Amino acid sequence: MMSSKTVGKPLGAKIGLAALAFAVAGTPALADVKAGVDAWTQGDYNGAVKEWREPALKGDADAQFNLGQAYKMGRGVPTDLNIALDWYRKAATQGHLQASDSYGHLLHYQGKIAESLPYLQASAARGEPRAQYLLGTELFNGVHIQKDWVRAYALMTRASSAGMAPASRSLAQMDQYIPLPDRQKGTVLAGELERQAGKIRAQQTAGFPINTAPVPPTGRPVDVPPSVASPSSEPGFPSSIPAAPSTGPVTSAPVAAAGVKKVPVAAPAPTPVAASGAWRIQLGAFSKESSATGLWTSLESRVSDLASLQPYLKAAGSVTRLQAGPFATRGAADAMCEKVKAAGQACIAVKN
Missing domain, CATH: 1.25.40.10 (Tetratricopeptide repeat domain)
Structure with missing residues (x-):
């Protein structure tokens, strides 16, 4: 559930699954x-x-x-x-x-x-x-x-x-x-x-x-460098994995996943892109959190440059705002907004 705090929580970029076509031919269905x-x-x-x-x-x-x-x-x-x-x-x-x-x-x-x-x-x-x-x-x-x-x-x-x-x-x-x-x-x-x-x-x-036989566990402690837990969302998608271009769950083309809540995921190195910056882009405000996550999923498949950004859900009373960033300057945020607007979605630059 969304917090009433004004600090946005990471949503986590989602992935869409690029896979091979497979059809079951000759069935009545x-x-x-x-x-x-x-x-x-x-x-x-x-x-x-x-x-x-x-x-x-x-x-x-x-x-x-x-x-x-x-x-x-x-x-x-x-x-x-x-x-x-x-x-x-x-x-x-x-x-x-x-x-x-x-x-x-x-x-x-x-x-x-x-x-x-x-x-x-x-x-x-x-x-x-x-x-x-x-x-x-x-x-x-x-x-x-x-x-x-x-x-x-x-x-x-x-x-x-x-x-x-x-x-x-x-x-x-x-x-x-x-x-x-x-x-x-x-x-x-x-x-x-x-x-x-x-x-x-x-x-x-x-x-x-x-x-599909289970993979044998290590059965011993491992001496590996500590991994960096990247912000993610259920179902735990690593935060910086971009979504593959996709339009729908047709028989030969998959769809990007929908995002929900945050859980930690260990990864060997992927740190969020542009980890600091005073600006974000705002893509909409919604009465339902699911509408915000749905819009992000849709936009990822249409605006490839969004894959490098960290999306956020920001609570403001009963409204959930969908934002992404961060950007070091307003000019950089405005430039991204132009790309989003070209895909038919409203977009404004806002301070964090």
């Missing part, structure tokens, strides 16, 4: 799934959910995945991450790769790290950057899985090469701790992982089962 996709694209979220529910109950994996997205975002249905997780699980069990990505990510972000690791490993193996980032973080810290700095460096290198700025920042901090010979091995391994990804992706797309 496919037409209903397509009708739901059309309704979603037109903004009729209630209609989309209605079209997907029956096929999902009958076992259509695409419909199950899309319902998971709807419940995660709170579109057409109330936001309910547990229901979203259940739909993802049903679809992932059938081999739906997008659902498998989403299931692993959501498990991790809810703090169910051990359960998430097999899915993160499968996603990372086929080249999914956000899974590579999260798995690299776990391998670096060595808390929930055996520490492996060579593989951690390789995975973080792959995620950085995919354009993830937080991975690049984590990689820079890893350079301070990982010995040069291990970094060199990690760089070589990153190339091997890239070459293997296509084959593994083809195997998983063809229905090869994902190994």
Whole structure:
């Protein structure tokens, strides 16, 4: 729940899951799934959910995945991450790769790290950057899985090469701790992982089962540098991970996640961008906190530069204001506002 304090709390940037297309062809429910996709694209979220529910109950994996997205975002249905997780699980069990990505990510972000690791490993193996980032973080810290700095460096290198700025920042901090010979091995391994990804992706797309056996715990204390807990929101998304461009839970394109409350998440290095500054941009004021988080999720997919900012919910009486920043100068905040306005959203520069 929002506090009545005037200090805004970090909302945490969300991620949208970039995954491969996977369709269940030849099922009678496919037409209903397509009708739901059309309704979603037109903004009729209630209609989309209605079209997907029956096929999902009958076992259509695409419909199950899309319902998971709807419940995660709170579109057409109330936001309910547990229901979203259940739909993802049903679809992932059938081999739906997008659902498998989403299931692993959501498990991790809810703090169910051990359960998430097999899915993160499968996603990372086929080249999914956000899974590579999260798995690299776990391998670096060595808390929930055996520490492996060579593989951690390789995975973080792959995620950085995919354009993830937080991975690049984590990689820079890893350079301070990982010995040069291990970094060199990690760089070589990153190339091997890239070459293997296509084959593994083809195997998983063809229905090869994902190994979901629990990952053995470390079973011993680990001597790693202390990690920096970055501000985040339930379900625990690292605060500086950008959202992937995405428009809706169609059968071949995922959607960014919805944000809720703050929980701590350990990461090897990602510190918030522009950690100080007297200015923010204000994107709207709402009577419901969920409306503010929904707007941020929508804007992330339309204005890529927002990915580098920290969003905030600021309580003012019965109103919740959505802000982002910080910026060192008003000019910088105004420049960002121009980009936001170009996407059709009102925006003003405000003092912290």
